[in-house]
Amino acid sequence: MKSHLLRPLYVVVALVAIIFIARVxxxxxxxxxxxxxxxxxxxxKANEDEWKAFKVKFKNRDFCKDCHVSEYDSVMKSPHSxxxxxxCHGPAYEHPEEPPKLIINKEREHCLRCHSRLPYKQTExxxxxxxxxxxxxxxxxxxxxxxxxxxxxxxL
Amino acid sequence: xxxRDFLKTGLMVGAGLGLSSILGKDILSxxxxxxxxxxxxxxxxxxxxxxxxxxxxxxxxxxxxxxxxVTRTWVERYVVKKDGTVLADSPYGGRDGYxxxxxxxxxxxxxxxxxxxxxxxxxxxxxNPPCVQVCPVGATYQTNDGVVLVDRKWCIGCGYCIMACPxxxxxxxxxxxxxEKCNFCYHRITKGMKPACEDACPxxxxxxGDINDPAHPVADIIKTQRVSVLKDEFGTKPSVYYLGYDxxxx
Numbered sequence: 001m002k003s004h005l006l007r008p009l010y011v012v013v014a015l016v017a018i019i020f021i022a023r024v025x026x027x028x029x030x031x032x033x034x035x036x037x038x039x040x041x042x043x044x045k046a047n048e049d050e051w052k053a054f055k056v057k058f059k060n061r062d063f064c065k066d067c068h069v070s071e072y073d074s075v076m077k078s079p080h081s082x083x084x085x086x087x088c089h090g091p092a093y094e095h096p097e098e099p100p101k102l103i104i105n106k107e108r109e110h111c112l113r114c115h116s117r118l119p120y121k122q123t124e125x126x127x128x129x130x131x132x133x134x135x136x137x138x139x140x141x142x143x144x145x146x147x148x149x150x151x152x153x154x155x156l
Numbered sequence: 157x158x159x160r161d162f163l164k165t166g167l168m169v170g171a172g173l174g175l176s177s178i179l180g181k182d183i184l185s186x187x188x189x190x191x192x193x194x195x196x197x198x199x200x201x202x203x204x205x206x207x208x209x210x211x212x213x214x215x216x217x218x219x220x221x222x223x224x225x226v227t228r229t230w231v232e233r234y235v236v237k238k239d240g241t242v243l244a245d246s247p248y249g250g251r252d253g254y255x256x257x258x259x260x261x262x263x264x265x266x267x268x269x270x271x272x273x274x275x276x277x278x279x280x281x282x283x284n285p286p287c288v289q290v291c292p293v294g295a296t297y298q299t300n301d302g303v304v305l306v307d308r309k310w311c312i313g314c315g316y317c318i319m320a321c322p323x324x325x326x327x328x329x330x331x332x333x334x335x336e337k338c339n340f341c342y343h344r345i346t347k348g349m350k351p352a353c354e355d356a357c358p359x360x361x362x363x364x365g366d367i368n369d370p371a372h373p374v375a376d377i378i379k380t381q382r383v384s385v386l387k388d389e390f391g392t393k394p395s396v397y398y399l400g401y402d403x404x405x406x
Contacts, residue, residue, distance in 0.1 A: 035300060040288050043297030047307040054343035057217050058352045082358040087209050091216050113207040113253030114358075120235075120257075120272035124359060125205035133255060 057091040060084060064092070075149045088148065108133075111142040193301040194395070195340055196367040198374045198383070199276050201400035203361040206231055206274035208253035213356030215251065217341065219331075226327040227251065228338040229278040229353055234404055235259040238270045242404055250274075275405050276361060278353070279304065279325040279338035280386065280394030287317035287326065287337075296335065302395055303342055308334050322390045340364060367395075 034041020064085045065072045075081055086092060088110065089102045117130030137145075214229045215222050230249030235257075236242050243259035254274070257264060285304050287296050295310035296317050306317075311334035318326040318335060329336035341351035345364060349355075354362045365374025377383070377399070384401035385394040398405075 032294065034297065036298070040285070040298040042291075042294035043305075044294070044307055044310060047297075047305065047309070048299055048342075050307075050309075051305055051339065051342045052346045056344055056347070056349065058213060058355055060349070060355055083209075084355055084358070087213070087356055087358070091213075109252060109255065112255045113209065114205060116253075116255040118206070118254065118257050118272075119266040119269060120206075120274075121269075122202075122271050122273045123205055124203055125274075128205065 055093075057093055058084075058086050059092040059095075060086070064089075067096075071149065078150045078152060080148060080151055106141050106143045108139075108141050111146075111148075115142075191368045193369075194367045195281065195302050195345060196365055196374065196378060197278065197281070197340065197396040198363040198365065198377055199278075199396060199398050200361045200363070201273055201275050201398060201402075203359045204231065204274040204276055205359055205361075206233060206250060206254040207358070208250040209356045209358065210276060210353035210362060211249050211251045213352040214338075217344075217352035220336070221330050222251075224330045225249070226330065226336075228325075228336065229276065232275045232277060232405075233259055233272070234275065234402070235264055235272040236270045236404065237264060237268050239268075244404075244406075273400070273402070275398075275402075276353075277323070277325070277386075278396060279340075280323055280392065280396045281338075281340060283393035283395065284391060286320040286322065286390075286392060290316040290320040292316065299342075303340050303345075304337070305339050305342060306335050306337060308332055311335050322387050322392065323394075 028044055028046065030045035032038060032042050033045050034043060061072065061084050068085075072085075075083075075085070088105050090105065092102065093099060095102060112131075112133055114125070114128050115130045116133050118125050120126055142148075208231055211227055211230055214220070215227060218228055220226060220228060225248050227249035230246050230251075231254075232244060232246045232250070233254055234242065234244045243262060243264065245260045257266075259272075281302055281304050283302070285296075285298055288298055288304060291297075292314065293310055293312055295307040295312070296304060297307070298304050308329075313328065313334055315328070315335070318328070321337075326335055326337045328334070341349075341353075344351055351362070351364055354364055363374045365372045365378075367375050367378065369375055378397050381399065383397040383399055385397055386401075386405065387394075
């Protein structure tokens with residue numbers, strides 16, 4: 001066979017070789033090692049750890065308890081004890097380092113999430129003490145009259 | 157060492173390794189020492205009041221841009237009128253809660269309401285996840301504990317998984333420009349915490365559990381009470397179970 005016929009073949013062989021070498025370099029060693037093989041385990045195993053390392057923002061009331069004992073105690077005695085602190089105070093992140101002070105959500109709409117009366121008898125919403133937002137002091141923040149930490153006691 | 161000894165010890169070591177690998181797992185798992193974790197979720201729609209605190213917490217915890225109308229979890233409102241009309245809505249995924257009785261913008265008088273309820277939704281982490289099957293690059297995958305994750309580095313943004321999901325739980329992340337979905341707060345549950353939505357829910361409408369842990373209350377409820385899954389006919393075998401399911405729920 002003459003060499004002008006072989007030459008393109010060499011090129012093809014070289015290309016295939018380059019692709020295989022590139023594949024070895026590009027594809028990570030933990031690709032497709034999942035126990036379920038290539039059906040549901042066709043992935044980079046390392047990505048599971050990347051997700052585990054994702055940053056936690058909401059720390060829960062047990063995290064707040066250690067420093068803010070009196071606030072914790074006061075709210076735990078109230079019907080609002082079912083609400084985690086961070087639902088109103090915002091996620092703690094690395095508090096007290098970052099952020100040093102949490103921003104409290106005092107919006108009227110935040111309280112109305114539960115306390116705007118809806119006539120849905122099939123849900124527990126109907127059992128919550130609620131108001132009709134347009135009739136009950138519109139445009140005034142709820143916290144200017146009601147103390148969210150003891151909503152039963154200090155209402156005006 | 158003679159060749160005979162070498163072959164002898166080699167055979168024995170080999171047989172020992174093989175036996176222990178075959179027996180080890182079975183014995184340990186049948187004795188209840190190793191039980192593979194399998195995360196399941198229980199949604200109690202009777203308890204949901206539609207406050208949307210779960211949606212808000214999820215968005216903040218998982219860095220989903222707050223003012224973009226995409227969410228990993230959302231709360232739907234269903235209002236059925238006495239004439240049979242069904243009004244269902246979920247503005248911004250129920251992020252701001254439901255303050256007014258105006259499903260789909262229509263104010264329904266109290267006496268016209270036959271029934272009304274809220275349904276929290278999230279990724280079902282299917283046992284047979286269609287999104288994993290269709291992913292051409294192995295970016296969407298299922299971990300051994302049953303959670304379906306998306307590899308942000310490998311996702312090419314083709315959107316097959318978004319099309320394949322019968323529950324419509326997937327969307328494109330507006331910042332990372334890759335497919336996004338609920339992952340049961342994998343970074344929290346693997347640290348022994350609860351998902352952000354469950355912690356945020358004051359009424360106990362959401363619960364995560366391990367179905368293979370017989371002592372877990374969630375596993376107990378799923379095994380002993382009348383629970384249902386969404387779109388069972390699709391055969392995806394969801395891991396999210398509903399108490400108070402209604403055939404109206406789509």
